[in-house]
Amino acid sequence: PYYVDINQNLFLEAYLHSSDPNLVLFLDTCVASPNPHNFTTVTYDIIRNGCVRDSTYTTYYSPYRHVVRFRFSAFQFVRNHPSVYLQCELVVCRANDYSSRCYQGCISRSKRQASF
Secondary structure, eight states: OOOOOTTOEEEEEEEOOOSOTTEEEEEEEEEEESSTTOSSSSOEEEEETTEEOOTTOEEEOOSSTTEEEEEEEOOOSOTTOOOOEEEEEEEEEETTOTTSGGGTOOOOOOOOOOOO
16 A cells, blocks of 8 residues: 555656567556545546546656656545555557547547437
8 A cells, every 4th residue: 555645746657668678568548546446336437538637637747658747736536435456547659650549639529319
């Protein structure tokens, strides 16, 4: 466990260990949950589908394409959930493949219309 105070800035870095210099790392989704085994019932989106959902989220420049750096402020779900667990999904793409997910940025999913 990593103990922090509420509203304390948490700095994170994801690093792709690969000998291929032509790979790019992209942070697609980061979700928080009070349950380490369930990231669907009670959740809080920090970033989803490349779209920032938390106002305290900030991305940081990295001189390396295989490193992603970001931060957000620590929070608590409710008093009876003292722990917060984080699950992030990252995408690995070929550098300069501008049709890949890594270069699409935020993808907002439109809701489907129901016809009766």
